[in-house]
Amino acid sequence: MNMTELFKDQFAQLQAEDKDSKLSALREEAFSAFNKFGIPTVRHEEWKYTRIGTLFAKDYKSQVSGQVNFSAKDVDAYRLPGHEDANELVFVNGQFADKLSTIRSKDLTVLHLAEAAKNEYSEIVSKHFGHSSDYLKDGINALNTAFVKDGIFIHVKRSKIIEEPIYIYNITDAAAENILAQPRSLIYLSENAQLQIIETFATRGTEDSFTNQIMEVIVEKDARFEYCKIQNDSANASQVSTTHIRQTGTSYVNAIIVSLNGEIVRNNTNVVMEAPHCEAHLYGLYFQKGNSHIDNHTIVDNVMPHCFSNELYKGMMDENSTGVFNGKIFVRQPAQKTNAFQSNKNILLSNNASVNTKPQLEIFADDVKCSHGCTIGQLDEEGLFYLQSRGIPEKIAKSMLLVGFASDILDKINLPHIRTYVDHLVAERLGN
Amino acid sequence: MLTISNLHAGIEDKKILKGLNLEIKAGEVHAIMGPNGAGKSTLASVLAGRQDYEVTEGSVEFLGKELLDLAPEERAGEGLFLGFQYPVEIPGLSTTNFIKTAVNEIRKYRGQDTLDAVAFLKLMKEKMALMNIDQTLLSRSLNEGFSGGEKKRNEIFQMAMIDPKLAILDETDSGLDIDAIRIVSNGVNKLRSKDNAVLLITHYQRLLDYIVPDFVHVLYNGRIVKSGTKELALELEEKGYDFIKNEINEDEEVSIAEKH
Ligand SMILES: Nc1ncnc2c1ncn2[C@@H]1O[C@H](COP(=O)(O)OP(=O)(O)OP(=O)(O)O)[C@@H](O)[C@H]1O
Ligand SMILES: [Mg+2]
Numbered sequence: 001m002n003m004t005e006l007f008k009d010q011f012a013q014l015q016a017e018d019k020d021s022k023l024s025a026l027r028e029e030a031f032s033a034f035n036k037f038g039i040p041t042v043r044h045e046e047w048k049y050t051r052i053g054t055l056f057a058k059d060y061k062s063q064v065s066g067q068v069n070f071s072a073k074d075v076d077a078y079r080l081p082g083h084e085d086a087n088e089l090v091f092v093n094g095q096f097a098d099k100l101s102t103i104r105s106k107d108l109t110v111l112h113l114a115e116a117a118k119n120e121y122s123e124i125v126s127k128h129f130g131h132s133s134d135y136l137k138d139g140i141n142a143l144n145t146a147f148v149k150d151g152i153f154i155h156v157k158r159s160k161i162i163e164e165p166i167y168i169y170n171i172t173d174a175a176a177e178n179i180l181a182q183p184r185s186l187i188y189l190s191e192n193a194q195l196q197i198i199e200t201f202a203t204r205g206t207e208d209s210f211t212n213q214i215m216e217v218i219v220e221k222d223a224r225f226e227y228c229k230i231q232n233d234s235a236n237a238s239q240v241s242t243t244h245i246r247q248t249g250t251s252y253v254n255a256i257i258v259s260l261n262g263e264i265v266r267n268n269t270n271v272v273m274e275a276p277h278c279e280a281h282l283y284g285l286y287f288q289k290g291n292s293h294i295d296n297h298t299i300v301d302n303v304m305p306h307c308f309s310n311e312l313y314k315g316m317m318d319e320n321s322t323g324v325f326n327g328k329i330f331v332r333q334p335a336q337k338t339n340a341f342q343s344n345k346n347i348l349l350s351n352n353a354s355v356n357t358k359p360q361l362e363i364f365a366d367d368v369k370c371s372h373g374c375t376i377g378q379l380d381e382e383g384l385f386y387l388q389s390r391g392i393p394e395k396i397a398k399s400m401l402l403v404g405f406a407s408d409i410l411d412k413i414n415l416p417h418i419r420t421y422v423d424h425l426v427a428e429r430l431g432n
Numbered sequence: 433m434l435t436i437s438n439l440h441a442g443i444e445d446k447k448i449l450k451g452l453n454l455e456i457k458a459g460e461v462h463a464i465m466g467p468n469g470a471g472k473s474t475l476a477s478v479l480a481g482r483q484d485y486e487v488t489e490g491s492v493e494f495l496g497k498e499l500l501d502l503a504p505e506e507r508a509g510e511g512l513f514l515g516f517q518y519p520v521e522i523p524g525l526s527t528t529n530f531i532k533t534a535v536n537e538i539r540k541y542r543g544q545d546t547l548d549a550v551a552f553l554k555l556m557k558e559k560m561a562l563m564n565i566d567q568t569l570l571s572r573s574l575n576e577g578f579s580g581g582e583k584k585r586n587e588i589f590q591m592a593m594i595d596p597k598l599a600i601l602d603e604t605d606s607g608l609d610i611d612a613i614r615i616v617s618n619g620v621n622k623l624r625s626k627d628n629a630v631l632l633i634t635h636y637q638r639l640l641d642y643i644v645p646d647f648v649h650v651l652y653n654g655r656i657v658k659s660g661t662k663e664l665a666l667e668l669e670e671k672g673y674d675f676i677k678n679e680i681n682e683d684e685e686v687s688i689a690e691k692h
Contacts, residue, residue: 380520380522381484382520383520383522385480385481385482385483385504385520386516386519386520386522387522387530387534388481388503388504388505388508389480389481389482389504389505389507389508389514389516390505390508390530390531390534390537390538390590390594391505391508391509391534391535391537391538391541391594392505392533392534392537393503393505393537394503394505396533396537397505400522400525400530400533401522401525403524403525404522404523404524404525404573404574405523405524406524407523407524407525408523408524
């Protein structure tokens with residue numbers, strides 16, 4: 001059976017099984033959008049350099065509901081350092097596994113999305129769920145929503161600071177068969193709240209895994225949201241990972257993405273600044289080898305005046321890896337005094353590696369400061385000679401230069417445990 | 433210590449060094465002067481092992497080894513140090529971390545134990561005092577945003593930390609104020625011993641008041657065309673390079689005449 005037919009069957013089954021859910025209508029709408037858009041091909045403007053179709057030629061099992069066959073002990077292999085003091089949320093094959101998850105912060109509310117859709121949070125859900133589809137008009141985005149059943153809803157109350165970070169582990173068990181996982185989350189930071197999320201992806205087994213994830217975040221007035229996504233999954237794992245952040249009040253957002261491995265990895269990182277004086281920082285570090293493909297699409301949408309955004313993405317591409325950076329900045333007509341900066345810097349470490357980088361500014365206000373720049377170059381030969389001339393062997397000297405190049409991104413990771421962990425992953429990648 | 437014989441080197445099709453000879457013995461200080469573009473920095477780079485330059489002829493013996501067969505880091509391990517005319521800025525690499533790695537890699541090369549954090553700090557404190565260099569400078573990214581003088585002082589600080597056998601200092605005095613020249617010269621003079629040697633590349637006789645050379649050479653058009661003692665530097669300061677050029681032209685005319 002091909003994937004399209006499989007989706008059709010599964011969708012009918014899910015709708016029948018779960019017909020009373022508040023999410024049912026949203027799924028219906030999304031599934032017709034999926035049928036309309038289809039899986040994006042390279043003819044789709046936003047998918048020009050990322051061939052996702054080949055992934056759907058594979059035969060995936062997609063688990064839309066039911067129990068997962070995974071124990072807390074199984075999760076141990078994927079826990080991040082510092083987890084003893086963190087909230088841990090586990091997804092297995094895209095399903096939220098509450099039994100495997102641990103909430104430590106007393107002010108943190110974590111619910112099944114379906115539950116949140118019918119209780120006191122229903123208004124938030126109906127207002128914000130699916131907002132990313134206004135920005136991402138493609139079948140991939142629709143596909144996740146079409147199959148949403150068991151996502152998570154995270155809520156932080158007014159003026160509550162969640163001291164312990166949330167660690168989210170997206171685990172795919174591809175030991176027996178190819179798996180399509182579609183995690184979904186909706187996160188709400190009330191006025192003056194603070195939350196930090198660290199997220200990782202891991203595939204168990206050697207069959208193929210494909211994760212199609214959507215995280216939607218709402219950041220209210222004076223709230224602070226910090227996010228760090230670490231992508232170091234295996235070479236048989238692909239993903240499309242969307243982080244869609246709405247700054248509904250004057251607030252602060254910091255989002256870091258570190259991408260070190262995976263077959264095809266596509267990130268959509270959107271920040272919509274819907275209030276004046278919002279501040280957002282978007283950082284990315286990608287360090288790829290083998291045949292990996294990394295694609296970072298970002299959108300910073302300045303809707304209101306006086307917002308500040310700073311975006312810095314850095315790439316180191318080795319062997320046959322390929323990269324894409326596409327950074328959109330919209331400045332709407334009322335968004336006067338916008339300050340928006342964007343920069344993408346790449347080092348190609350092999351003749352077979354390549355990067356396509358494209359800044360895209362659409363400015364409809366006249367009093368704004370926007371800048372963008374991109375570079376693609378080789379490792380600095382002069383720097384290398386300088387280090388070697390001081391007795392440092394070539395291999396070590398190269399690593400030092402690359403770590404130096406990456407450091408202004410890594411320095412933005414402010415949880416010491418996670419910083420050490422990522423440093424370690426980078427060192428491993430450098431072969432030290 | 434160092435014997436350069438008939439060294440020819442260039443880049444792509446450009447010939448820069450054209451049969452250069454020079455001998456430096458332990459305990460000596462040599463100064464090389466010469467007009468812009470003569471090949472002084474090229475000589476320094478070739479000695480330190482920069483790959484861009486192709487050596488087409490000649491040999492360089494350093495402490496009994498053929499220098500040209502060694503990788504740059506091996507040359508450093510053998511005791512060669514180059515103070516760069518234009519030290520490279522390396523964002524994101526802390527100066528201290530860099531120097532620590534350099535010192536320990538050289539120690540490894542020599543089969544010595546690496547310095548632990550405490551021993552390294554002690555050595556660094558000592559040399560910092562000597563070079564009048566500030567801790568904050570060393571915690572910053574290597575040379576990034578350093579002033580011209582700070583970069584040069586950092587070069588000499590590295591030299592003091594590494595304690596090389598032969599230090600080649602390429603215009604380390606350029607861009608230094610009077611106080612800094614004194615400090616840098618002091619650092620170099622402290623390194624001087626009967627086992628070490630220094631090769632100074634400079635445009636200014638002023639430096640040679642502080643670091644008194646045993647020999648002064650003029651590098652012109654890829655060759656050492658004149659050698660003398662420190663008085664030669666004074667003469668050059670006074671007369672400029674023209675008198676050398678004239679002498680050479682006369683010589684060449686003579687040699688052309690002889691051939692005919
Ligand atoms: N990488 C290079 N590519 C092309 N030409 C070069 C390169 N390096 C040096 N040259 C040329 O070789 C010649 C010698 O240069 P070099 O830097 O050695 O001179 P120098 O004696 O150190 O001069 P200065 O006193 O200005 O520092 C110059 O004509 C220079 O332009
Ligand atoms: Mg020079």
